[in-house]
Amino acid sequence: MVSGQVKNHSATTISISHLNNQELISAKLEADGKFNMSVKTEAGYYFLKYGRNTAYIYLYPKDELSIVFDAKHFQSTLVFEGHGSIRNNYLAKKSEMDSELTKDLEAFYKVDEGTYLRNIEKVKSTHLSELSKHDIEKFFVNEEKKSLEYERLLSIQNYESNYKFYLGEEVSPSEEFYKPIENLKLDNNEDYKKQPYFRYLVNSVWSKRIEAANDVDGMLKVLRKVSSQDLAISLVNGFYSKISSNNERSKDYLDLIKRVTKHKPFIDAAEKRYQEVMSSKSLKEGDFSPEFSYEAVDGSIVNLSEFKGKYVYIDVWATWCAPCIKQSPYLKELEERYHSKNIVFVSISVDKEKFKDTWKQMIVDKELGGIQLFSDKSFDSEFMNAYAVNSIPRFILIDPEGKIVKTEAPRPSFDKTRKLLDELLN
Numbered sequence: 001m002v003s004g005q006v007k008n009h010s011a012t013t014i015s016i017s018h019l020n021n022q023e024l025i026s027a028k029l030e031a032d033g034k035f036n037m038s039v040k041t042e043a044g045y046y047f048l049k050y051g052r053n054t055a056y057i058y059l060y061p062k063d064e065l066s067i068v069f070d071a072k073h074f075q076s077t078l079v080f081e082g083h084g085s086i087r088n089n090y091l092a093k094k095s096e097m098d099s100e101l102t103k104d105l106e107a108f109y110k111v112d113e114g115t116y117l118r119n120i121e122k123v124k125s126t127h128l129s130e131l132s133k134h135d136i137e138k139f140f141v142n143e144e145k146k147s148l149e150y151e152r153l154l155s156i157q158n159y160e161s162n163y164k165f166y167l168g169e170e171v172s173p174s175e176e177f178y179k180p181i182e183n184l185k186l187d188n189n190e191d192y193k194k195q196p197y198f199r200y201l202v203n204s205v206w207s208k209r210i211e212a213a214n215d216v217d218g219m220l221k222v223l224r225k226v227s228s229q230d231l232a233i234s235l236v237n238g239f240y241s242k243i244s245s246n247n248e249r250s251k252d253y254l255d256l257i258k259r260v261t262k263h264k265p266f267i268d269a270a271e272k273r274y275q276e277v278m279s280s281k282s283l284k285e286g287d288f289s290p291e292f293s294y295e296a297v298d299g300s301i302v303n304l305s306e307f308k309g310k311y312v313y314i315d316v317w318a319t320w321c322a323p324c325i326k327q328s329p330y331l332k333e334l335e336e337r338y339h340s341k342n343i344v345f346v347s348i349s350v351d352k353e354k355f356k357d358t359w360k361q362m363i364v365d366k367e368l369g370g371i372q373l374f375s376d377k378s379f380d381s382e383f384m385n386a387y388a389v390n391s392i393p394r395f396i397l398i399d400p401e402g403k404i405v406k407t408e409a410p411r412p413s414f415d416k417t418r419k420l421l422d423e424l425l426n
Contacts (some may be wrong), residue, residue, distance in 0.1 A: 001061075004067030006033040007119055010072070010354040011051040014369075016059075019045060019196050020230060033071075043139065044194045045147070049354060050074065056091050056196065060084055073360040076100075086142045094127055097158030101126065104327065105166045105413050109159075113177050120155040124148045139259075143194070150197035153181050157204050166326070168414030181205075189228055203234055211237070216255045224262065236260055243273045245280050245388050246408055275389055280388030283407050289398045292383035294348060294373035297363055301375055304365040304383075305402070311343040311424060313409065314396040316389050318351045319362045328366055330412035335369045337418070341425040342400065343369035350378045350392065399424075 006014060006029055014035055015026035024046065027035040031249050041059045048055045048067070053074040056080040059065075061313045063333040065086035075096060080088040102108050108119050127148055131141060155162075156178065186205060191198045206226060213219040242253040254274045258267055283290075295302045304312065315331060317324035335345050345371050347357045356374060363372050375381050379389060387396060387407060397409035397420075405424070408415040 001040075001064070002037045002065045002067065004065075005036060005068075007068070008357070009033045009071045010357060011132050011135050015048040015049045015051055016057070019047070019193070019199055020234060021047070034299060036044060046141075051352075051358075054316070055095060057088050058084075058091060060137070060139075069156070070307070072358050073365065086134050087136050087144075089129060090134055090136065090144075091118045093130065097130065098123065099322075099325075102298075103326065103329070105330075109163050109168055110400060113173055116159065117156075117177075118283075123155075124152045130302060146313075147195055147197055150191075150195055150201055151185065154197050154201045154204065157181055157201055165323070167409075168410050168411055168416055170370060172249055174382060187227060188271075189230075192228060192231060199234075203238065206231065206235055208236060211249075215299060216252050216259070219256050220259060223256075241271065241391065243270060244391055245277050250277055270315060270340065276385060276388040280386070280407065283387065283404060285406065287403055287404050288384040288402050289404050290383050292348070292373075293379070294375055294381075297372045298361060299317070302371065302396070307344050307346070307398075308343075308402055309400050311400060311405070311421075312396075312398040313343060313345050314398070315345070315347040315412075315423075316384070316392050316394040316396070317347060318349055318392060319355065319358050320351070321392050325366070327393055329414050330369060332367075332369055334412050334417070335423070338421060338425060341421075343421065343425060346369065348373045348375050348383075350384065350389070351373045352378055 002016065004014075009029050011029070013026050013028055014037075016024045016037065016039075018024055023035045025039040027037045029035050030126070041063075042056065045062045046057050048057045048060055050069075055075070055078060057065075057080075063086050064079040065083045065088065068077075068079050068081070068099060075195070078092045080092070109116065111119065123151065128145070131144055138335040159173060159177070160171055163169065181201070184201070187201050188198070192202055193199075207221075210219050210222045211357060213222050215314075223232065223235065226235065236257065239253045239257050243250045245263070247253070254270055257270045261267065287303065291304050296302045313334070315324075315327070317327075319325075319380055331345065331347070348369065349372070351359050362368070375384060376382075387394070391410065395409040395411055396407060399405050406420075410420065
């Protein structure tokens, strides 16, 4: 039994899903935000989902959980009571601790191999220390210790991609760096079903193998080596996100989807995404940017044309996007660095309309600066479609004439962002 209350709710439902995102159960929220769910479960990790917010929970058949949180402050207010609450309050705190331990991207990632390995070991040891403080069931302690090790190994596996994602630079670790994951058994189906970080780890390994193939035939050949149907489905679903404006192999992934599935809605969605990506490539440096007209946090309407005569650095984000939130401190630093220069910083939220209050609250909570706007149709507004914004965070740079400098500008956390803006503004 899982019950509880969502304060300041705007979404109408709350749900629990398996690690493969298949829904286990959902409940409609009453007028006062209260809900009740009753379902038979196996012991294990699940996703608690409200709107675009998710949190790990660990359920056991005898649990009688009560969940309370404020929809405007999901992560920081999530509290569990009742039988099973101790382990889930630990998981909620762990999520907050992860954000805190990794918030300084340069201190965490932009270091030598040995320091990075010590950084991720510190994350693991910090959580182990927190775990030891609580009187939690032995079965969960054993599962969580395994989970923390898989999380550490995933951090090793994804070091190169995370380094590029957060810092915009290439890094080439030594062969010795990857030794901890060399002997990992990728065919451990039990852990794949039950352990979230093992699942991500296995998906990452196979995704990189598929990416390394020279053509679609080669990609398909690698995919056919996957023995687990659950893993294969997860990989194919992931091909959709590979269709993006910064991936030169988008067409390969579209063709791969067409060759491995006959599910027409999925194929149609992939083709639509590909067409949007292709149309965005028709926008190039020197072209005049498409216009936008969005609501500001004070209720006024703001148009792109109002900023003519200034450079415009646009941040497309959402309150549910953790990587977007990680960029916030760096965006503030840029605003401070160039506050007297000929540039404005515009942040456009693609949250759904029903989460506008959550957007407004986060602006206050995070003390977000710049010009804060709300996209009228989330990802489907004309401006977003013109730039094929289908994943975030996304940054766009426009010059004083309204011409495009970068359709995909470097992120605030990148050194090259400061170098680019210095060249343009000094």
